[in-house]
Amino acid sequence: MNTNWTDSARETLDRYLAAHRAACAATGADADEVAADLRARVEEELAKAGLSLVNQTDVERVLARLGPPPVTPATIRPLPSLEMGWFGKATLVFLGILVPAAALLLELVTHIWSEVFFDPIPTWFHVLAIALVPAANAYALFAWKKGGSARLRRAAWLNAITFGVTSFYAVCFLPVVPYAAVAILAFGLGLLPLSPLASIFAALKLWHLLRLRAGHEGVMLPGIATGWVAAVALLIAVEIPGALTIWAVYRIHDGTTQQMASAVRVLRVIGSEDRLLAGSYSEVWRSGEGRRRLLEALLGASTTENYQLAYYRVTGRAYNSVPAPRRSGALNTMRGRGDTDEWIWDDSLGAARVGQRLKALYLVESRLDGHVDGDAALGYLEWTLVFRNDHQFQQREARAVVQLPPGAVVSRLTLWIDGEEREAAFGGGGEVRAAYQQVAVRQRRDPVLVTHHGPDQVLVQCFPIQPGGGQMKVRLGISVPLVTDRPDAARLLLPRIVEQNFTPLAELKHAVWIESWQPLAAVGLNARDEPAPGGAHALRAGVAHAGFNSPGLGVTVQRAPGAGAVRAVFPRIAEGVFTQEFHPRPAATGTLAIVLDGSAGLAPTAAALAALLEKLPAGQSPPVLVAGDEVEAAPEGNPQATAAWLRARTFRGGHDSGAALAKAFDHVLSRGGGAILWLHGAQPVTWLGREALEQDFARRPGQVKVLAFPAVDGPNALRDALADKPDLVPVARLGSLGDDIARVLRERRGGDPVAVRALLPAGAAGPTGAKELNADFGGHLARLWAADEVTRLRDTGPANRAGAVALAVRAQLVTPVSGAVVLETKQQYDAAGLQPVDPATTPSVPVVPEPATVALIAGAVALVAAFLRRRTRVAP
Amino acid sequence: MAPPADSPDPLENWTVQVRKGVLDLCVLNLLSVGERHGYDLVKQLADLPGFGVTEGTLYPLLSRLRVQGLVKTRLEESPAGPARKYYTLTPAGRKAAALMDTHLAELLAACRALRRPD
Numbered sequence: 004m005n006t007n008w009t010d011s012a013r014e015t016l017d018r019y020l021a022a023h024r025a026a027c028a029a030t031g032a033d034a035d036e037v038a039a040d041l042r043a044r045v046e047e048e049l050a051k052a053g054l055s056l057v058n059q060t061d062v063e064r065v066l067a068r069l070g071p072p073p074v075t076p077a078t079i080r081p082l083p084s085l086e087m088g089w090f091g092k093a094t095l096v097f098l099g100i101l102v103p104a105a106a107l108l109l110e111l112v113t114h115i116w117s118e119v120f121f122d123p124i125p126t127w128f129h130v131l132a133i134a135l136v137p138a139a140n141a142y143a144l145f146a147w148k149k150g151g152s153a154r155l156r157r158a159a160w161l162n163a164i165t166f167g168v169t170s171f172y173a174v175c176f177l178p179v180v181p182y183a184a185v186a187i188l189a190f191g192l193g194l195l196p197l198s199p200l201a202s203i204f205a206a207l208k209l210w211h212l213l214r215l216r217a218g219h220e221g222v223m224l225p226g227i228a229t230g231w232v233a234a235v236a237l238l239i240a241v242e243i244p245g246a247l248t249i250w251a252v253y254r255i256h257d258g259t260t261q262q263m264a265s266a267v268r269v270l271r272v273i274g275s276e277d278r279l280l281a282g283s284y285s286e287v288w289r290s291g292e293g294r295r296r297l298l299e300a301l302l303g304a305s306t307t308e309n310y311q312l313a314y315y316r317v318t319g320r321a322y323n324s325v326p327a328p329r330r331s332g333a334l335n336t337m338r339g340r341g342d343t344d345e346w347i348w349d350d351s352l353g354a355a356r357v358g359q360r361l362k363a364l365y366l367v368e369s370r371l372d373g374h375v376d377g378d379a380a381l382g383y384l385e386w387t388l389v390f391r392n393d394h395q396f397q398q399r400e401a402r403a404v405v406q407l408p409p410g411a412v413v414s415r416l417t418l419w420i421d422g423e424e425r426e427a428a429f430g431g432g433g434e435v436r437a438a439y440q441q442v443a444v445r446q447r448r449d450p451v452l453v454t455h456h457g458p459d460q461v462l463v464q465c466f467p468i469q470p471g472g473g474q475m476k477v478r479l480g481i482s483v484p485l486v487t488d489r490p491d492a493a494r495l496l497l498p499r500i501v502e503q504n505f506t507p508l509a510e511l512k513h514a515v516w517i518e519s520w521q522p523l524a525a526v527g528l529n530a531r532d533e534p535a536p537g538g539a540h541a542l543r544a545g546v547a548h549a550g551f552n553s554p555g556l557g558v559t560v561q562r563a564p565g566a567g568a569v570r571a572v573f574p575r576i577a578e579g580v581f582t583q584e585f586h587p588r589p590a591a592t593g594t595l596a597i598v599l600d601g602s603a604g605l606a607p608t609a610a611a612l613a614a615l616l617e618k619l620p621a622g623q624s625p626p627v628l629v630a631g632d633e634v635e636a637a638p639e640g641n642p643q644a645t646a647a648w649l650r651a652r653t654f655r656g657g658h659d660s661g662a663a664l665a666k667a668f669d670h671v672l673s674r675g676g677g678a679i680l681w682l683h684g685a686q687p688v689t690w691l692g693r694e695a696l697e698q699d700f701a702r703r704p705g706q707v708k709v710l711a712f713p714a715v716d717g718p719n720a721l722r723d724a725l726a727d728k729p730d731l732v733p734v735a736r737l738g739s740l741g742d743d744i745a746r747v748l749r750e751r752r753g754g755d756p757v758a759v760r761a762l763l764p765a766g767a768a769g770p771t772g773a774k775e776l777n778a779d780f781g782g783h784l785a786r787l788w789a790a791d792e793v794t795r796l797r798d799t800g801p802a803n804r805a806g807a808v809a810l811a812v813r814a815q816l817v818t819p820v821s822g823a824v825v826l827e828t829k830q831q832y833d834a835a836g837l838q839p840v841d842p843a844t845t846p847s848v849p850v851v852p853e854p855a856t857v858a859l860i861a862g863a864v865a866l867v868a869a870f871l872r873r874r875t876r877v878a879p
Numbered sequence: 880m881a882p883p884a885d886s887p888d889p890l891e892n893w894t895v896q897v898r899k900g901v902l903d904l905c906v907l908n909l910l911s912v913g914e915r916h917g918y919d920l921v922k923q924l925a926d927l928p929g930f931g932v933t934e935g936t937l938y939p940l941l942s943r944l945r946v947q948g949l950v951k952t953r954l955e956e957s958p959a960g961p962a963r964k965y966y967t968l969t970p971a972g973r974k975a976a977a978l979m980d981t982h983l984a985e986l987l988a989a990c991r992a993l994r995r996p997d
Contacts, residue, residue, distance in 0.1 A: 023939065026939060027939050030940075031943045031946060031947070032938075032939040032940070032941075032943040032946065033943075033946055036942045037938045037939045040917060040964060041934070043961040043962075043964075044918065044934055044938075047957075068933070069934040069935045070934060070935035070936055071935055072935055072939070
């Protein structure tokens with residue numbers, strides 16, 4: 004039946020329901036529900052009455068039965084609803100789960116933000132922290148839906164941690180949020196910076212929902228503060244080593260001496276070696292530019308050189324003595340970043356230093372050919388090196404410092420261009436470097452340069468090695484005086500690489516092939532003498548690179564009893580007779596002091612020194628100074644006490660030997676002069692008293708010799724600074740630390756044979772019984788004399804420098820005043836004012852003839868002899 | 880001294896408060912027996928001495944209990960008018976009823992104990 008209502012009846016019911024609605028607001032009831040229930044009851048009552056028209060009175064009658072709206076005590080607070088619409092749920096899923104998950108995935112795949120602003124995931128820890136956000140939000144939604152005391156508590160903890168993670172990243176990305184809002188339109192670039200904000204919103208909403216559910220179930224949840232603080236503290240703690248590193252590096256170069264010392268201590272305890280190494284390479288920092296800039300703005304900025312200094316101070320090693328760092332370790336490997344596509348700014352290109360290690364640049368082949376004459380104590384080596392550049396698009400320069408055998412000199416340089424051998428031009432040191440820089444660095448053509456780098460050291464550099472597997476092949480010819488520390492044998496020490504910017508291939512073997520007419524024996528090589536045709540001897544070995552760099556590696560060659568003086572004529576270098584004879588070394592006079600580098604890696608040297616000192620009688624032990632954070636003096640007078648002190652000392656970090664040398668200099672000078680035995684490692688930088696030390700040697704020349712003993716290979720800036728001083732005497736490493744230190748101490752007593760080379764006037768008889776050398780070894784004798792003479796001329800003052808250069812160029816030698824460069828074209832040589840040497844004048848390693856060749860030559864000689872005999876018989 | 884003429888009777892005020900206080904428990908106790916619709920509940924409560932509950936009081940109370948999660952509802956079509964809404968207790972409601980019962984018993988016991996001599 005249809006029922007009609009009068010307007011007043013409807014108004015009456017509406018007023019009643021409105022009053023109930025108002026009352027419901029205070030009681031916590033659902034007003035709509037209550038109104039609907041009451042309306043239903045009124046309609047039900049009126050329907051029962053069977054009215055066709057309902058008027059106001061009818062309604063009032065029913066309403067009177069229902070009663071007025073209740074008055075509920077205000078203390079009863081209703082629990083809010085657990086219901087949530089689909090839109091709210093979808094929003095939570097989108098902002099709390101999908102957005103952070105997508106942002107993490109996008110950054111892992113594209114690493115957009117690590118390139119342009121800030122690397123949000125430098126470690127796996129950061130990846131896990133961000134991955135926790137969508138996972139924890141999903142779990143919170145699940146817990147809210149399903150309830151359960153343990154589940155709700157777990158979800159609340161995770162929610163608090165999530166809130167901490169998201170707020171940390173929100174603050175980090177705050178500076179770019181305005182740009183990100185715009186950039187989100189472009190390839191999703193803004194997704195990452197905005198995702199923390201989205202996740203914060205989701206985390207807060209979920210926090211509210213979890214508490215609602217907990218209220219309904221009477222569960223007490225943990226507060227948000229603990230988890231939040233823990234997450235933020237953990238993320239900040241991860242940044243602390245980096246921040247402290249930045250702070251300490253800044254202090255090391257920009258603080259007082261005390262601040263520098265305290266910063267070094269901090270770095271040694273908690274600094275990150277990896278970060279120091281990364282800071283030493285500018286391009287590695289680029290991946291974390293935003294993070295670094297932020298920290299540097301707060302703590303102080305440093306250059307890559309400052310980091311290189313700090314790396315040495317902390318580790319005691321040169322930063323380029325270890326492979327260059329990857330940008331972010333395993334993460335970048337996963338991202339597909341490799342050594343071959345990482346762009347690197349080579350700040351040492353064309354410079355007179357090795358500089359940073361370059362990735363994807365390899366030494367792929369190495370062969371050493373040589374021949375030696377034991378009686379003459381002379382030899383000649385040719386070292387061929389092949390470099391390969393596997394970088395995808397960058398040209399590379401290979402650079403290496405080569406430690407030559409003691410007293411040796413580079414007398415030939417060859418570069419292969421398009422498969423052809425091109426010989427070098429020799430010129431003044433500055434001249435050849437300028438030509439190299441012009442052609443290599445500016446024109447990017449194919450030169451190679453070899454210059455003097457220090458006592459018995461040369462710097463080899465070649466550029467450009469083309470990307471994509473391009474190779475450069477160079478050859479160094481080295482004239483070598485053999486070591487004559489035994490009466491029955493002479494020793495050839497092999498050259499080795501002591502500093503390089505490339506990586507030797509793991510499988511690289513240095514192919515060594517030495518020949519002689521006298522029997523040979525290997526020293527430190529896995530090889531034995533092999534008889535060669537014609538009565539010659541050969542020694543062949545393949546030496547892995549790690550073993551190849553040990554000092555003392557080489558061969559001994561038999562020396563005839565009584566072998567001594569030799570003579571040769573070699574007019575291309577000078578008219579006259581070149582001679583070499585052996586004189587007993589004069590005993591050293593004066594005081595000896597020992598300076599020991601206190602850096603890490605020198606502990607074995609200290610032990611070897613201690614073993615020698617404790618054998619000395621009391622009172623004969625020289626004073627020992629150790630260059631540590633401060634100069635420390637070992638106890639004097641009692642060798643055993645000195646030895647015990649040395650053994651107990653800790654060798655840590657990297658130190659500057661300058662102050663200790665200066666102190667030893669004063670000590671020796673105050674006792675009338677003498678020598679300092681300086682046992683040093685690699686010291687790539689100087690920061691203490693280098694000028695004062697140079698002044699000492701300049702003002703008191705000839706009074707204190709410094710015997711520079713390289714206990715550990717590597718660059719040494721202090722030794723290089725003193726390299727031009729005649730008082731710096733490099734000590735050759737012939738074997739173990741103990742043997743070599745003992746040898747130096749023994750040599751001071753004098754008496755051991757020392758080669759003395761001279762140029763006598765033409766026609767002079769020379770030393771009695773001097774053996775006449777052939778053209779090959781005679782040439783090397785002349786070159787070694789020339790090298791000695793160049794050094795002597797240089798040491799006698801600037802007036803003789805031009806003469807020294809002229810002699811070095813005429814003798815085709817790399818000396819302290821001259822270098823060698825191979826250019827590509829005649830125009831380049833002409834432009835540089837250089838003249839490449841005539842290939843016919845270069846030294847070479849003679850080839851021992853094959854048996855067939857020997858037979859052929861013998862046959863030819865026999866034929867000629869027979870012909871001459873026949874002519875003699877036929878003649879009247 | 881007599882109370883002012885316009886002030887409510889203190890006893891009546893007290894009984895109203897008590898009734899309101901225990902009404903929640905009465906509803907929950909009724910529903911603990913089984914499912915009921917609103918009018919049913921009113922009739923049952925109206926039979927209780929001293930209560931005099933009206934539907935105008937009961938429906939807001941039921942709505943609040945539902946919002947609090949103590950009861951849940953379902954609708955069932957009725958041949959004689961609009962669909963009827965049935966109420967049942969939730970586990971939380973059952974637990975709340977038990978707690979309220981205990982609390983009320985403790986209150987009454989404590990209150991009566993005050994009358995006993997020490």
